[in-house]
Amino acid sequence: MYSCKSFFFIATALLLGISGCGSFPNSTQPLASSISSAASAIPxxxxxxxxxxxxxxxxxxxxxxxxxxxxxxxxxxxxxxxxxxxxxxxxxxxxxxxxxxxxxxxxxxxxxxxxxxxxxxxxxxxxxxxxxxxxxxxxYDESIYWFQKVIQKEPDNTWSYYGIATIYGDKGQAKEAVTYLKKAMSLDNINVKQAARTQSHFDSIRSDPAFKSLINE
Incomplete structure (x- = not known):
């Protein structure tokens, strides 16, 4: 666990507006394979x-x-x-x-x-x-890969679920965004809902019925 950084994770999710869409890499493998998974000893x-x-x-x-x-x-x-x-x-x-x-x-x-x-x-x-x-x-695809790596180690990491949700929001994929927002809200309903209501990541899906229902519950 890395509780020393938990405040920043929350602050990042609530205060940092990283928006926009860019090109998507074909595969996450080049980045993942560039990082050795077999260090001889952690210094x-x-x-x-x-x-x-x-x-x-x-x-x-x-x-x-x-x-x-x-x-x-x-x-x-x-x-x-x-x-x-x-x-x-x-x-x-x-x-x-x-x-x-x-x-x-x-x-x-x-x-x-x-x-x-x-x-x-x-x-x-x-x-x-x-x-x-x-x-x-x-x-974005590589970012999702590493957010998922966090979740594999820490299934209760609210802001990794939220981070993935914002990416799908930026991509206009309402179904996937709502899926990950629900997971984040199950861990911190008040702060996640407030962030989703105000951040531009979800502007393209605000008219989606499932999204509207979720953030207005």
Whole structure:
């Protein structure tokens, strides 16, 4: 579990409006296969590097991405194998790129998160970070793949279900969006319903009877 990031997951779902549709990759396999599933040993993290990672995380959860990147860089200067800091810097870069319309920041962030998963293929927080970064980059099929990876490890991860629902909403696939919204609402009805009512991801399906019924219950 990664409860230290739970606040940010909720904040991301409620406050970040990542919208729009892009091209869909033919397969998720190239990305998945690029991340080794057989690391010989998960590296231990230097205690001082861990402390700096935590400072970066605090800044990140407050949406201070520049400050977060600063602390993640300091963390990595002490321990280059700190997979938490690698993933943290990666998603902070992707979020910053989303704000600044910087494709380079987004793609650099994705590469860093993948590097974190090379060092620890079972780091579930990086699954979520990668799903979110790929969503920002409009790699929607790959994003769904990694949200599903989170759910496999944590079946009660509300905002991974919601993340998938927003992708289907962006694609105009009402049936699939409603399916995943129901799953998210079963875990956090009030916050998920509020997000679905206000975010633009679902604009293309707002007239769908099942969607209308769900968010107005």
């Amino acid at each position: 231990s993290i230097d205690p001082q590097s861990e402390q700096l990672f935590q400072k970066g995380l605090t800044a990140y959860e407050s949406f201070n991405y520049n400050e977060a990147i600063f602390f993640y860089d300091k963390s990595l200067s002490i321990d280059k194998n700190n997979y938490k800091a690698l993933s943290g810097k990666g998603i902070a870069l992707a979020m910053q790129g989303n704000e600044n319309n910087s494709t380079q920041d987004i793609t650099s962030g994705i590469a860093l998160i993948k590097s974190a998963l090379q060092k620890n293929p079972n780091y579930v927080a990086a699954f979520y970070d990668l799903a979110l970064a790929l969503k920002i980059n409009k790699n």
